[in-house]
Amino acid sequence: MDMALEVAVAAIKIFIVVNVVQLVVAYMIYVERKVIAHAQLRLGPMRVGWHGLLQPIADGLKLFLKEDIVPDKADRIVFVLAPVMVLVPALVVYAVLPFSATFYITQINIGLFFVLAISSLGVFGVVMAGWASNSKYSLLGALRSAAQMLSYEIFLGFSVIGPLMLAGSLNLQEIVHAQRDVWFVFYQPVAFIVFFVAALAETNRAPFDLPEAETELVAGFHTEYSGMKFAFFFLAEYASMMVISTIGIVLFFGGWEGPDFIPLPGFVWYCLKLGAFMFVFIWLRATLPRYRYDQLMRVGWKFMFPLVMLNIFLTGFLKYLFL
């Protein structure tokens, strides 16, 4: 009986989280359009609802009703599977994220490792999409995207080693508890910078949005996609932005825990920090121009890689001396 109860509770939690994630993603696209519009002294969406607040619903409806074109030359099965292959890992990762002290779907002792492993599965979907479309833009975009995601995944993996050494656990909840006194961003500023840049590149966000480069690759790997399949790529991109922000919050900014002198519930702290992270993501897109591909690779392999190695060495050395 207890077993049935716990499975039911897990299913309810998953249902809540998956649906809330979709709703938040829809509204994040709205917020992004609004913020960028105001950064450019425009108004952004204004027509649907008060200040365009119902715009995400109208957009969703439009995508549902849109004709879904599968190119004649495309590999039909892979073409349909690719967006699913991108979306499912992006949602599965939410299973281990801690949203507050008591609310999470599940906690496992390899939490962080699980997040990195599953979220990197998305690159398969991207390559599948680019290959199956049988369009030159898609193939080039997918290759670029795969190369970029693979490269920066390495730096992402290395940058979390520093905080891990301080926390001594891969369980995300325990990493949060380890920062009760001092956030790890103060101990690990270099790791945080590398992590943040790698996070931008991993999620294909500006200034590293080369795979989607509208002006040269016509949206890259999802050039041939339309309707709901296109929406899946969008959903997955924003869902993984939220995942990577949550990981950044957990590793460097104390997760759902806030300073003691401001008594707010853990979940509110989490939402505030997530909002701040998302705002920075959007802000960077409004401010920075796109990188060139060789610059992107050079920054990654020739600057960030030695930097993050040095960080691991220094963390180990100083921790051995002082802690």
Add this chain to the structure above:
Amino acid sequence: MDAMEVVGAFFRDYEVINPYIPIFLITLMAAALAASILIFALIIRPNNPDPEKNSPYECGMPPLMEAHERFSIRFYLLGILFLLFDVEALFLFPWAVRYDALGLFGFIEMMLFIAILLVGYFYAWRKGALEWA
């Protein structure tokens, strides 16, 4: 079973089931969600195929060749580099988690390991594997 018990189960760790079972559940539910959205869209959307519409996008021109052509060798090279350094990261994870227990021995041991890999890294750099111009 009263309501308090259910609410209690909502805000604590699972005591009976394996913590990996919810992960299995969310995989199923996410896949089911994706499938149901696609099927629902399939039912309500219009479908007017047209040879022009279904041709691959090539800025309005008729597509010239198959898109599956040769591409730069650098992508393969990058794949090899990724394999090498991601396996290195894999070894670093358990080391970082158990860092305190391993002490000085673990620190020197891992620095030797990283140093050996750095030799490979600088070799790749010298050979131009990291150039993308």
